[in-house]
Amino acid sequence: MTRRADVLIIGGGVNGLGCAYNLARRGVENIVVIERGYIGAGASGRCGAGIRQLWGMEENVILARESVKIYERLSGELRFNIFFRQGGYLMLVFDEREHELVSKTIPVQNRLGVPTRLLTGSEITEIAPGINLDGVLAAAYCPKGGVAYPYAVLWGYAEAARRLGVEIRVHTRVTHAARRDDGTYGVSTEKGDFIAPTIVNVAGARTKDIAAMIGIDIPTKPVRHEIAVTESLKPFLKPMVISLKKGFYFSQSLRGEIVGGIGDPNEPSSYYTGSSPDFLFRYARALRETFPPLGKARFIRQWAGLYDMSPDARPILGTVEGYEGYYHACGFSGHGFMISPMITKLLAELITTGKTSMPIDTLDLTRFAKGALTRDPYVVG
Amino acid sequence: MGKTILCHCEDVEVEEVYSALEQGFADLETLRRYTGIGTGKCQGKCCLVQTLRILASLARTNAAETKPLTGDPLLIHLPTIRPPVLPLRIADIVEAGETAVAHDKPRIEEERS
Numbered sequence: 001m002t003r004r005a006d007v008l009i010i011g012g013g014v015n016g017l018g019c020a021y022n023l024a025r026r027g028v029e030n031i032v033v034i035e036r037g038y039i040g041a042g043a044s045g046r047c048g049a050g051i052r053q054l055w056g057m058e059e060n061v062i063l064a065r066e067s068v069k070i071y072e073r074l075s076g077e078l079r080f081n082i083f084f085r086q087g088g089y090l091m092l093v094f095d096e097r098e099h100e101l102v103s104k105t106i107p108v109q110n111r112l113g114v115p116t117r118l119l120t121g122s123e124i125t126e127i128a129p130g131i132n133l134d135g136v137l138a139a140a141y142c143p144k145g146g147v148a149y150p151y152a153v154l155w156g157y158a159e160a161a162r163r164l165g166v167e168i169r170v171h172t173r174v175t176h177a178a179r180r181d182d183g184t185y186g187v188s189t190e191k192g193d194f195i196a197p198t199i200v201n202v203a204g205a206r207t208k209d210i211a212a213m214i215g216i217d218i219p220t221k222p223v224r225h226e227i228a229v230t231e232s233l234k235p236f237l238k239p240m241v242i243s244l245k246k247g248f249y250f251s252q253s254l255r256g257e258i259v260g261g262i263g264d265p266n267e268p269s270s271y272y273t274g275s276s277p278d279f280l281f282r283y284a285r286a287l288r289e290t291f292p293p294l295g296k297a298r299f300i301r302q303w304a305g306l307y308d309m310s311p312d313a314r315p316i317l318g319t320v321e322g323y324e325g326y327y328h329a330c331g332f333s334g335h336g337f338m339i340s341p342m343i344t345k346l347l348a349e350l351i352t353t354g355k356t357s358m359p360i361d362t363l364d365l366t367r368f369a370k371g372a373l374t375r376d377p378y379v380v381g
Numbered sequence: 382m383g384k385t386i387l388c389h390c391e392d393v394e395v396e397e398v399y400s401a402l403e404q405g406f407a408d409l410e411t412l413r414r415y416t417g418i419g420t421g422k423c424q425g426k427c428c429l430v431q432t433l434r435i436l437a438s439l440a441r442t443n444a445a446e447t448k449p450l451t452g453d454p455l456l457i458h459l460p461t462i463r464p465p466v467l468p469l470r471i472a473d474i475v476e477a478g479e480t481a482v483a484h485d486k487p488r489i490e491e492e493r494s
Contacts, residue, residue: 281478284471295472
C-alpha cells in the first residue's frame with residue numbers, strides 16, 4: 001500500500017526528527033519520518049555529543065551559538081530532559097601555530113557574542129583540576145559549551161513531534177527513490193511505498209546514496225570514527241577537553257563515565273563501523289597523557305559511527321536546482337549534533353516560506369563545482 | 382512482593398523495563414539506552430538475555446493485539462557485541478600498545494553489518 005504524505009523525511013536522527021518537530025510546530029500536517037534502524041541508529045546516537053561554539057568561521061560560530069540557545073531551552077520546550085550540561089569547552093593549545101589560530105579567532109567569537117577566553121597555567125588547572133600541562137601552551141575556554149545526551153534529544157524530538165501528529169516509522173529502510181512524472185517523489189522501502197511532493201533527505205552518511213537514487217550527486221564520504229567509554233567515575237571533570245593538533249576529545253557524562261575519542265587521519269572511507277584495537281591504544285595514550293590518574297580507570301565499551309565528510313568539512317544545506325520540493329542537509333563532518341537545532345530550524349523555515357532567517361547560500365551544494373573551498377580550521381579528528 | 386533486579390550493574394528493576402516498554406521504548410537497542418540495562422561493567426552479560434526473553438514473550442502476545450510494542454521477531458536479538466570483553470585498565474592498554482609490534486589496520490572498503 002502506498003502512503004501519501006505532505007512531507008516525507010528520510011532519516012530518524014537529530015536532523016530528521018528536529019526537522020519534523022519544527023515543521024509540525026509551523027503547522028505542517030501529514031509529515032512522515034522514515035528511519036532504516038531504530039531512532040538514533042546512525043551518527044546521532046553514536047556521536048560524542050559535544051556542543052561547542054569554538055569555531056574559526058563566522059558561519060559555524062553563529063550556527064553553534066544559535067543552537068546553544070535552543071539547546072538551553074529544549075528540555076522545557078520538548079517536556080523531555082535532554083541532560084544538557086554546560087560544563088564548558090576547553091581546547092588545549094600545543095604549539096605556536098595553534099596559538100596563533102586561537103589568538104586570531106577568539107576575537108571573532110567574542111564579537112559574535114561567544115564568551116571564549118584564552119587561559120594559561122593555573123587558570124587551566126582551575127577549570128580542569130588534575131590536567132597535565134606538559135606541552136600545553138594555553139587553552140581556549142568557553143563556559144557556554146557542553147554536552148547533551150543524544151538519545152534524550154532524539155526521544156524528546158520524537159515524542160513532541162508525535163504529539164503534533166508526525167508519524168515516525170522505524171526499521172524502514174529505503175530501497176528506491178525517484179522523482180515521478182508529476183513532480184512528486186516516490187520512495188520505496190522494505191515496508192511499503194511513499195509518495196510526497198516534499199522530501200527532506202537527512203540520512204547522515206547515507207544522504208548521498210538517497211540523493212544518487214534521485215539523480216543528485218553529493219560529494220560526501222563516510223568515514224568511521226571510534227569512541228570509547230570508561231566505567232563510571234566520581235565527578236571530577238566539568239568541561240569537554242579537546243585538542244585540534246592531537247585530534248582527541250573527551251568529557252565526563254552525568255553518569256560519571258569518560259566518553260571520548262581520537263581521530264585517525266589515515267582512516268579510509270567506508271561504511272564499516274567495527275571497533276579496532278589501534279584506536280584503543282592511541283586514545284588510551286592520549287587520555288593518560290592528558291589526565292595521568294585516568295590510567296587507573298577502565299574502558300568498558302568502544303563503538304564507532306560515521307562522519308559524513310564533505311570536501312571542505314562544512315555542511316551542505318538547502319535545495320537543488322531542477323528538483324523542486326527536494327531539500328537536504330548533510331556533510332556535517334563530525335559536528336552535526338552541535339549545530340542541528342539551528343539547521344533544522346532553518347530547514348523548516350526554508351520549506352514553509354522559501355526563506356531563511358540567516359543566509360545559507362554559502363552552504364549550497366553548488367559551491368563544490370565552483371572550486372575555491374574554505375575549510376574551518378577548528379574541525380577535530 | 383519484593384523487587385526483582387534485572388540489571389545488577391546499573392540497578393534496574395524488571396518493572397522499570399516493563400514501564401519503558403509501555404512508553405514505547407520497544408526494541409532492545411532503545412530499551413538499553415533508556416533504562417541503562419546492559420550498559421554497566423558487565424555490558425549486559427547478565428541481563429540482556431533475560432530482557433530478550435521478556436521481549437519475545439511480549440511479541441507473541443502483541444502479534445494479535447496492536448500495542449506500541451515491537452511485535453517483529455526479527456528485531457529480537459542482542460545488540461552489537463563490542464570490545465573489550467572485560468573492563469580494561471587504560472594504563473594496561475597504553476603498555477600493550479607500546480610493546481606491540483607494528484600492526485597493520487584492516488582496510489575494509491565494504492559495509493559489514
